Structure formats: C-alpha cells, structure tokens
Amino acid sequence: QQSSMTREEGIEKIAELVKGIRIAMFTSVSEDGRLHSRPMGTQSAEFDGTLWFFTWKNTEKVDEFQHNPHVNVAYSEPSKQTYVSVSGRANLVLDKAKMQELWEPPLKAWFPDGLDDPNIALIRVDVESAEYWDSPSSKMVHLYGM
Amino acid sequence: QQSSMTREEGIEKIAELVKGIRIAMFTSVSEDGRLHSRPMGTQSAEFDGTLWFFTWKNTEKVDEFQHNPHVNVAYSEPSKQTYVSVSGRANLVLDKAKMQELWEPPLKAWFPDGLDDPNIALIRVDVESAEYWDSPSSKMVHLYGM
Ligand SMILES: Cc1cc2nc3c(=O)[nH]c(=O)nc-3n(C[C@H](O)[C@H](O)[C@H](O)COP(=O)(O)O)c2cc1C
Structure with a gap:
C-alpha cells in the first residue's frame, strides 16, 4: 500500500510512531555483503x-x-x-556544536566522558524512504521521497 | 568481544535469548542497495x-x-x-511437508487460508554469524561460523 501523504505528513506520522521508542536496531552492510544490526539509543528530539x-x-x-x-x-x-522501518544513508559528523545541541544526560551510560571523549561522534542518517505498520490493521504503508 | 563458545554453545545461547520473542525485524537489500526491514512472525520451535x-x-x-x-x-x-542480530542467507522453500511441520495456528492471522493458499511459502535463513547484547553488562558478544 503506497501512501498519498505529503512529505510533511509522512514525517509527522513517523515522528508520532517512534516517539518514546528509546532503542532502535541500526543495520549496515559489511564489506563482504553481510548485514549487521545493533541496538542504538535514539534522540528524544522530534x-x-x-x-x-x-x-x-x-x-x-x-x-x-x-x-x-x-x-x-x-x-x-x-x-x-x-x-x-527507515531506509537512508549514514554520514559521520564530527561537529561539536551539533553534539552539544543533541547531548542528553542518559547518554552518560554509554559515553561516561561525555563530549570530552576524543572518540565521540555523531551519525546523521538522511532518510530516503520509510514504511510503517500501524495497529489495528497492521497494513504496511510506504512513504517515499522523504 | 569475540566469544570462545563452541558452535553448539552459541546456538544454545541464541535459542535461549530469542525464546518467546514473537516478532523479529527482517532486513533485506533492494536492487538499488537500500535496506528494508519489516516485522515477521517467528517460530516457536527452538x-x-x-x-x-x-x-x-x-x-x-x-x-x-x-x-x-x-x-x-x-x-x-x-x-x-x-x-x-543474526546475519545469514535467505532461500525460498516451497516444500509442503516442511510447511506442515512448521505450521502453527497463530499464523492464521496472516495466512487465513493456511497451507491451502497457493501463494504461501517458507523463507529459510542459513545463519552465518550473530551478535548479542546481554543484560546486565550490555557488552556485545560475536558468534562466528554458525
Ligand atoms: C506483527 C506483524 C507480523 C507479521 N508477520 C509476518 C509473517 O510472519 N510473514 C509475512 O510474510 N509477513 C508478515 N507480516 C507482514 C510483513 O511485515 C510485510 O508487510 C509483508 O510480508 C510484505 O512485506 P514486503 O513487501 O516487504 O515483502 C507481519 C506484520 C506484522 C505487523
């Protein structure tokens, strides 16, 4: 099922659905083609x-x-x-000002030295498309061109 | 952290961890390289x-x-x-005997015609490697050569 939502409505819908989900599974592709996923803490910003x-x-x-x-x-x-499910492209971002903007105290659990850790960085995912399954129908809705 | 478990111990560990998790996210790669995931019902067999x-x-x-x-x-x-996270290779399996073996009544929610549905099939995932994050330490453990 393809959605007739506009880009803005799609983004709003995703924002509403993922709100409060503190952990997501982040999947990337290794050089040999294998798919690996790992839990990652999400941001509370909408x-x-x-x-x-x-x-x-x-x-x-x-x-x-x-x-x-x-x-x-x-x-x-x-x-x-x-x-x-959100599909996109990931980039490494080393911008300290952006880190300051996004930093939240619960991140201390993973980064005890906070932004002073010389090894800390951000991943920015530019979203290309997304799908969601909404209750109660559980029908899939495609959102393209995000 | 790479595990020193044997293949058998690794499989047992994964079996113990995923037991009772009824829905998993299944990610595959589209022809244009995008990664798509979707919820899929898991089997209760160990x-x-x-x-x-x-x-x-x-x-x-x-x-x-x-x-x-x-x-x-x-x-x-x-x-x-x-x-x-389980990484592997997927194959389509059309073997009716295998379907009969794996069929469980809750699947009716997705396949109301059951095994009479001419469009029903199985996906077999041959596992190559896996990682898990266990509480309370939340350290990642790699399991290779599964
Ligand atoms: C809770 C839940 C469980 C699902 N279980 C299955 C399943 O076991 N098999 C399946 O093919 N689709 C299942 N679906 C539907 C898939 O997520 C997906 O929408 C459908 O298989 C088509 O996916 P595709 O177009 O990406 O191949 C389930 C959906 C939900 C919300």
Missing part, C-alpha cells in the same frame, strides 16, 4: 526527516557505512503493535 | 542454527533476497534488555 545517533569513531558500523552508506533503522514496539 | 518464516511468494522481500541473499534478523526485547 523526528524531522533526519535521524541522529551518538557513536564512537572507531567502531565497526562506522567502517561499514563509510564503505556502503545504505543503512536501515528499525523501531519495534510490540506492546503497541508499532513497527517502523 | 532455534537450531536455521531460521524459518512463513511468507507470500510474490512479495518484495522475496524479490530482494533472491537478488541478494544477505539478510539480517533482529530480535529486540527492551524490557529484558535483550538484543540479538
């Missing part, structure tokens, strides 16, 4: 068409998306029957 | 190194993995802090 994650620079996922930028971010909340 | 899913033959995911067999199956259970 989704506006771009996704941001904090990471360390020297990790496998960074190597993977620098080689092949295609990634998927999957949100699932079975208790609410909410499932969202 | 994981033994191969994953099985029921599907319809004429769906996007089948086209995708027939073009590029690499897929990821992500299990997440935030309430237990359990996250598992």
Whole structure:
C-alpha cells in the first residue's frame, strides 16, 4: 500500500510512531555483503526527516557505512503493535556544536566522558524512504521521497 | 568481544535469548542497495542454527533476497534488555511437508487460508554469524561460523 501523504505528513506520522521508542536496531552492510544490526539509543528530539545517533569513531558500523552508506533503522514496539522501518544513508559528523545541541544526560551510560571523549561522534542518517505498520490493521504503508 | 563458545554453545545461547520473542525485524537489500526491514512472525520451535518464516511468494522481500541473499534478523526485547542480530542467507522453500511441520495456528492471522493458499511459502535463513547484547553488562558478544 503506497501512501498519498505529503512529505510533511509522512514525517509527522513517523515522528508520532517512534516517539518514546528509546532503542532502535541500526543495520549496515559489511564489506563482504553481510548485514549487521545493533541496538542504538535514539534522540528524544522530534523526528524531522533526519535521524541522529551518538557513536564512537572507531567502531565497526562506522567502517561499514563509510564503505556502503545504505543503512536501515528499525523501531519495534510490540506492546503497541508499532513497527517502523527507515531506509537512508549514514554520514559521520564530527561537529561539536551539533553534539552539544543533541547531548542528553542518559547518554552518560554509554559515553561516561561525555563530549570530552576524543572518540565521540555523531551519525546523521538522511532518510530516503520509510514504511510503517500501524495497529489495528497492521497494513504496511510506504512513504517515499522523504 | 569475540566469544570462545563452541558452535553448539552459541546456538544454545541464541535459542535461549530469542525464546518467546514473537516478532523479529527482517532486513533485506533492494536492487538499488537500500535496506528494508519489516516485522515477521517467528517460530516457536527452538532455534537450531536455521531460521524459518512463513511468507507470500510474490512479495518484495522475496524479490530482494533472491537478488541478494544477505539478510539480517533482529530480535529486540527492551524490557529484558535483550538484543540479538543474526546475519545469514535467505532461500525460498516451497516444500509442503516442511510447511506442515512448521505450521502453527497463530499464523492464521496472516495466512487465513493456511497451507491451502497457493501463494504461501517458507523463507529459510542459513545463519552465518550473530551478535548479542546481554543484560546486565550490555557488552556485545560475536558468534562466528554458525
Ligand atoms: C506483527 C506483524 C507480523 C507479521 N508477520 C509476518 C509473517 O510472519 N510473514 C509475512 O510474510 N509477513 C508478515 N507480516 C507482514 C510483513 O511485515 C510485510 O508487510 C509483508 O510480508 C510484505 O512485506 P514486503 O513487501 O516487504 O515483502 C507481519 C506484520 C506484522 C505487523
């Protein structure tokens, strides 16, 4: 089922669905073509068409998306029957001002040295398309050209 | 962290972690390189190194993995802090005897005609590697050569 929503309505719908889902699975492609996913903490700022994650620079996922930028971010909340798949391209961002803007105290669990950690970085995912399954019908809705 | 578990111990560990997680996110790669994921019902039979899913033959995911067999199956259970990423290769299986073996009544929600649906099929995922994040340490453990 393809949606007739505008880009703005699509972004609003995704924002509403992923709100409060604190962990997403972030999938990237390794050089040998395998798909790896890992849990990543999401931002509490409302989704506006771009996704941001904090990471360390020297990790496998960074190597993977620098080689092949295609990634998927999957949100699932079975208790609410909410499932969202976001496809996009990932970029490493080293901008300290942006990090300051996005920093939230719960990130201390993963980054105890906070923004002083010389190895901390941001991943920006530019979203290309998304799908969601909404309760109660659980029908898939495609959102293109985001 | 690379695990020193044997293949058997790794499979047992994954079986224990994913037990009871009824929905997984299944990610495949489209011809243009984009990564798409969607929720899929899991089997209640214990994981033994191969994953099985029921599907319809004429769906996007089948086209995708027939073009590029690499897929990821992500299990997440935030309430237990359990996250598992399984990387493997997907194959379409049309064997009715295998379908009979794996059929479970809750599948009626997705396949109301059951095994009489001429469009029903199985996806077999041959697992190549997996990673998991276990509570309370949340450290990643790699399992290779599954
Ligand atoms: C909770 C839930 C469980 C689902 N289980 C299955 C399933 O077991 N098999 C399946 O083919 N589709 C299942 N679907 C539908 C898929 O997510 C998807 O919409 C459909 O298979 C078509 O996907 P595709 O066009 O990406 O191939 C499920 C959807 C939801 C919301």
